[in-house]
Amino acid sequence: MSVVVDKSKVPWWVSNLIVPLVNLTLALIVSALFIFIAGENPLQAIKLIIYGSFGYIEGFAYTLYYTTNFVFTGLAFAVAFHCRLFNIGGEGQAYIGGLGVFLVAINFSFLPVSVVWLLAIAGAFVFGAAWAFIPAYLQAKRGSHIVITTIMFNFIASSLMVYLLVDIIRDMDQMGPHTVALPENIWLPTFKDLAALFGMKIRYSPLNLSFLLAIAASFFVWFLVWKTKWGYEMRAVGHNTQAAIYAGISPYKNIIIAMLISGGLAGLLSINEILGVHHKIVSGFPAGYGFTGIAVALMGRNHPIGIFPAAFLFGILYQGGSEVTFDMPNITRYMFVAVQGVIILFSGALENLFRPQIESFFVNRLNRRVEA
Amino acid sequence: MEFLADIASLTNSTLRISTPLIFAAMAGIFAERSGVIDFSLEGKMLMAAFVAAVGSYFFGNPWVGLLMAIVACVSLSMLHGFASVTHKGDQVVSCVAINILIIGLTTALAAAWFGQAGLTPTLTDDQRFLEITLPFADALRDVPIIGLIYSDILSGHYIFVYLAYISVPIVYWVVFKTSFGLRVRAVGENPSAVDTAGINVFAMRYKALAINGVLIAFAGAHLSTAVNANFFREMSAGRGYLALAAMIFGKWHPKTALVACLLFGFTDALQIRLQGVELPTIGTIPVQLIQAVPYVLTVVLLAGFVGKAIAPNAIGQPYIKER
Numbered sequence: 001m002s003v004v005v006d007k008s009k010v011p012w013w014v015s016n017l018i019v020p021l022v023n024l025t026l027a028l029i030v031s032a033l034f035i036f037i038a039g040e041n042p043l044q045a046i047k048l049i050i051y052g053s054f055g056y057i058e059g060f061a062y063t064l065y066y067t068t069n070f071v072f073t074g075l076a077f078a079v080a081f082h083c084r085l086f087n088i089g090g091e092g093q094a095y096i097g098g099l100g101v102f103l104v105a106i107n108f109s110f111l112p113v114s115v116v117w118l119l120a121i122a123g124a125f126v127f128g129a130a131w132a133f134i135p136a137y138l139q140a141k142r143g144s145h146i147v148i149t150t151i152m153f154n155f156i157a158s159s160l161m162v163y164l165l166v167d168i169i170r171d172m173d174q175m176g177p178h179t180v181a182l183p184e185n186i187w188l189p190t191f192k193d194l195a196a197l198f199g200m201k202i203r204y205s206p207l208n209l210s211f212l213l214a215i216a217a218s219f220f221v222w223f224l225v226w227k228t229k230w231g232y233e234m235r236a237v238g239h240n241t242q243a244a245i246y247a248g249i250s251p252y253k254n255i256i257i258a259m260l261i262s263g264g265l266a267g268l269l270s271i272n273e274i275l276g277v278h279h280k281i282v283s284g285f286p287a288g289y290g291f292t293g294i295a296v297a298l299m300g301r302n303h304p305i306g307i308f309p310a311a312f313l314f315g316i317l318y319q320g321g322s323e324v325t326f327d328m329p330n331i332t333r334y335m336f337v338a339v340q341g342v343i344i345l346f347s348g349a350l351e352n353l354f355r356p357q358i359e360s361f362f363v364n365r366l367n368r369r370v371e372a
Numbered sequence: 373m374e375f376l377a378d379i380a381s382l383t384n385s386t387l388r389i390s391t392p393l394i395f396a397a398m399a400g401i402f403a404e405r406s407g408v409i410d411f412s413l414e415g416k417m418l419m420a421a422f423v424a425a426v427g428s429y430f431f432g433n434p435w436v437g438l439l440m441a442i443v444a445c446v447s448l449s450m451l452h453g454f455a456s457v458t459h460k461g462d463q464v465v466s467c468v469a470i471n472i473l474i475i476g477l478t479t480a481l482a483a484a485w486f487g488q489a490g491l492t493p494t495l496t497d498d499q500r501f502l503e504i505t506l507p508f509a510d511a512l513r514d515v516p517i518i519g520l521i522y523s524d525i526l527s528g529h530y531i532f533v534y535l536a537y538i539s540v541p542i543v544y545w546v547v548f549k550t551s552f553g554l555r556v557r558a559v560g561e562n563p564s565a566v567d568t569a570g571i572n573v574f575a576m577r578y579k580a581l582a583i584n585g586v587l588i589a590f591a592g593a594h595l596s597t598a599v600n601a602n603f604f605r606e607m608s609a610g611r612g613y614l615a616l617a618a619m620i621f622g623k624w625h626p627k628t629a630l631v632a633c634l635l636f637g638f639t640d641a642l643q644i645r646l647q648g649v650e651l652p653t654i655g656t657i658p659v660q661l662i663q664a665v666p667y668v669l670t671v672v673l674l675a676g677f678v679g680k681a682i683a684p685n686a687i688g689q690p691y692i693k694e695r
Contacts, residue, residue, distance in 0.1 A: 034477065038484035086464050134671070144674035145620070147411055147464060151613050152667040159664035167658055291472055298465065334479035334490070334605075341473025349455040349466030 006363070014362045016301065019355050020347060024299070024313075027346040031339040039330045052323025053316040059323070061191045061207040063315040068207070068272045070311035071214040073293025075221045076266035078302040082225055083258035084238040089135060089150025090266040091290030092157030093128040097267025099161070100127025101274045102169075102179060102281050109183045116186045120275055121213070121268065128267020129260040131157060136259030140252040146259075158284075165283050177283040188276040208276035210268075214311075217265060218304040224261070234258050266290060288337065295340045298348040314340075380524040382641050387525070387533055388599070390637030392417065392591035392608075394536040396615030397622070397629040398543045399587035403449075404624055405547060406580035407560035407686040411467035412452055413588055414612025415474035416445045420592020422478040425492040425603035426485075428499045437499075438593045445592070446585035448474075453581045457574055460690035471612075479605045492596070492603040501598040503528050532594035539587065544626040556580050560684035563691040573691045591615075610667065617670040624684060632673065640666050 032042035053063040073090045080087035087093075104123035108116055135149035165177040191207035225231040236244040237254045244251060273285050296314055300306030321336040346353070396413045403410035420441035428437030448470055455466040483490045509527035513519045547553040558566045559576040567573050591611070596603045614636050622629030643665050650656055 034480070038481060040484075086468070088468065138671070138675050142674075142676050144671070144676065147468075148613050148617055148620075148674060149671055151610070152617075152670045155610055155667040156664050156671075159660045159667075163658050163660035166660065294468060295472075330484040332480055332483040332490070334476045334483065337476025338473055338480055339476070341469050341471070341476055344465065344472060345451075345455065345469035349461035349463075349469050350459055352459050352461060 009363050009366075010359045011362065011366070014359055015355070016306075018362070019351070019358055020299065020301065020306075022354055022358060023346040023351060024343065026353075027339075027343045030342045030346075034335065034338055034342075035331065038335065040328045045324050045328065045331070048324045048327055049316065049320025052320040058203055058205055059319060061202070061205040062322075063312070063319040064191075064211055065205070065207040065272070065277075065315075066318040067308075067311045067315035068211045068214045069269050069289045070292055070296045070314045071218060071308060072269045072272070073266055073290050074296030074300060074307040074311050075217055075293075075304065076262045076264075076290075077293045077297035078300070078304075078307060079221060079225065079265060080258050080262035081297060081302050082231075082238050083234045083254055085136075085139065085255060085258060085262070086147045087132065087150055087259060087262045087266075088147055088294065089132060089153050089263070089290070090269075090293045091286050091288070092150070092154035093131045093263040093266035094269040094273075094286040094290050095154075095157045095161050096131040097124040097128035097264075098270035098274050098281050098285060099164070100124050100267060101270045102182070105182050105186055105275065106180075109186050113186055117188070117275070120186075121271055124267040124270050125264035126267075128270075129264040132259045132263025132266075133256070136256045136263075139259070140255040154290075161281075162283060165281065169281070171280070178278075179280045181280045182275070184279075186275070187279055188271075190276070206277045208272065210272035210276045213268065213271060217268060218308060221265070222304045230254075230257065266293070291337075292340055295344045295347075298344055376520065377524075380520055382638075382645060383525050384528075385641035385644070386634060386637040387537075388529060388637075389640045390633045391530075391533045391536045392594050392611050393615045393618055393633040393636055394540065394630060395532075395587050395591035395594070396612055397619040397633050398539050398626060399584040399591070400616055400619040401543060401547065401624055401626060401629065402556065402580045402587070403584040404619070404687055405560045405684055406556045406577045407563060407684055407689065407691070408453070408456060408577055408581060409463040409467065409688045410452070410584060411464060411613070411616065412448065412470040413615055414608055414610065415467075415471035416448050416585065416588045417592045417595070417612050418478055418606070418608040419448060419474045420445050420589040421596035421607055422482065422492070422592075422603045424589075424593035425495065425596040428495055428597050429493055432499055434495075434499060434501050434593075434597045437597055438589065441593050442586050442589040445589040446582050449581040449585035449588075450578070453578050456690060457577045457581075460692065463688050463690075475606060478603070482603060482605075490605045495597060495601040499597075500601050501530050501532070501593075503530055504534070530594065530598035532590055532598055535590060536594075539590075540626050540630050543587075547626065552579075557684070559691075560686055563686050567691075567693065573693075577691075588612075614666060614670055617674050620683075621673040621676075623682070635673075636666055636669065639669050 035042045035045050052059050054060055073094065076090050077087055100123035101120045104119045105116060108119050131153060135146055135153055138144035138149055139146040162177065169179050170177060171180040188208040188210060191205040192202055195202050225235065233249045234254045236247065236249055237251045241251050269286065269289055274281060278285060292314055296307055296310045300310035317336055317339060321333060324331050325333055396417060400410050400413055423444040424437040424441040427440035428434045452466050452470060455461040456463040479490045482492055486492055506527040509523045513523040547556065555566065555571055555576055559573055563573045595607055615633065618632035618636055619629045621632040643662050646657065646662055647659050648656060
């Protein structure tokens with residue numbers, strides 16, 4: 001039944017391109033089935049998704065705006081995962097990161113704009129990292145399972161932020177649970193502003209300068225994980241803790257650093273959401289992006305080069321998905337949460353479903369060509 | 373007397389609130405004792421709540437709903453087994469996938485079938501489970517002490533509450549006193565030794581997961597066809613994770629896990645009781661902060677301030693038969 005393949009003979013593009021694409025196709029077939037069960041036509045839904053995400057310039061800008069969020073949360077999950085830590089707490093870390101952005105931006109708004117931005121980025125990173133610290137410490141020192149503690153910290157973050165938004169930092173002139181708006185001069189320039197420079201007129205666009213920060217963060221993660229001594233140590237702890245200890249690498253230190261960076265990256269989501277789009281803290285602004293990061297990272301095989309296209313794909317799903325929910329009364333945005341689950345299942349847990357068969361198929365074909 | 377009545381109502385709510393946690397913790401014990409991590413208790417509980425509510429609504433009988441919930445949860449357990457036992461996928465990833473899938477799917481289907489709010493229709497009394505008044509409860513109500521304990525605390529619960537407390541000794545007996553339980557535990561501690569003895573490791577893990585699915589279905593049905601009369605979005609509200617924490621805190625043992633579940637139930641009952649109440653020196657604690665108490669307690673318990681929890685030895689590792 002089982003197929004044995006010599007791993008060294010498998011070309012890289014088979015294991016890193018063909019297998020993920022097959023898994024993705026399976027996930028999309030299952031998702032189409034869900035749409036069918038919900039009483040809508042899956043082919044029509046796909047058409048709407050493609051039109052919504054590529055069909056017009058505003059739609060495409062929305063796709064890239066979502067991509068920005070997913071790059072941050074995807075990178076966040078990936079960094080922790082290289083140390084074999086499941087940081088499911090991106091949602092809470094992003095929420096608390098938003099508090100950091102807001103507090104910094106509102107208190108230092110008198111400084112030059114670029115300085116405010118840099119400070120806000122630091123605020124987002126530090127607050128997000130701080131929220132990841134306790135779960136990290138408990139995992140490192142007490143062995144408390146990080147999946148449960150980070151999930152609990154999501155719930156706690158949500159309670160804490162609602163409390164703050166209702167009782168402490170709410171804009172007291174307004175009814176809704178949100179803060180006052182940040183001064184307009186420190187808002188991040190949007191794609192609309194950029195288009196205006198070139199004489200192009202578009203309607204509203206949430207896409208903003210944080211897209212460049214997402215690209216920078218991807219380079220940062222690549223450099224950190226694969227090109228520094230610390231990245232090496234972290235991956236060593238993740239691969240084989242015992243061997244790492246034998247080599248003099250401290251698992252405690254690396255678990256905590258990995259989680260701090262992971263939490264910080266999740267916190268950066270709030271640069272896009274708060275400095276770029278809402279310009280104030282809105283209740284529940286992370287809106288599930290933290291969880292989507294898990295799917296993005298697993299699909300992108302935890303490498304920035306994979307995470308970027310995976311984030312783009314989820315951007316298409318989100319933006320195209322909102323087009324679908326607009327046109328199809330039976331589909332709500334929760335359908336696309338289910339789709340994420342299916343993608344995590346096929347590209348994460350079931351990634352070995354057809355891998356041996358596919359790999360042996362290509363190895364045999366290549367061998368035949370060499371012999372011929 | 374008012375103080376006694378307060379204690380009675382608090383105890384009564386503790387018993388009720390602990391019920392889904394107990395089913396989930398018992399379900400978790402079966403999976404994890406056999407060496408399979410089960411973070412998907414949360415998703416399965418939600419699935420059971422959804423299926424039980426929909427089944428009861430369409431067939432007009434809560435027992436049919438429960439049966440369908442059992443089928444759904446056992447299927448999800450088998451999916452988890454297919455990914456993590458047969459295909460040796462990452463067990464945590466498989467659980468996260470199931471949880472996210474179910475959060476999305478249940479709400480999406482509820483919205484597609486019953487309208488945008490994502491609620492299932494409210495069940496009528498003959499479509500759901502009702503409170504059971506124990507025999508003589510009314511007659512004994514005025515007897516001091518006994519009346520309080522029997523009529524006010526023990527009587528008047530949903531059937532799932534009684535089943536949950538009955539399930540604990542049964543799970544204890546199966547896991548620790550039968551040869552089946554011995555095999556389940558052995559598969560979780562040292563699968564290769566069990567394999568050498570001629571027992572199929574994979575089959576044992578699948579059996580344990582099947583029992584896990586049956587038990588967790590009761591937790592979900594309790595939520596949507598007993599305490600509530602419909603399903604609503606994310607109604608499990610983290611209970612699957614709380615139960616898992618209770619199980620770990622209870623060292624994968626039914627009796628101690630029960631104690632931990634009761635502790636969670638009590639905190640939650642107290643939390644509900646304290647909402648809006650003026651406390652001496654502190655004043656009124658904001659609702660949002662009180663609601664976070666069970667989650668904070670989970671973290672505190674997991675931090676293991678009462679001794680380190682030792683998991684089954686082979687947990688989380690797929691078994692690879694030697695070639």
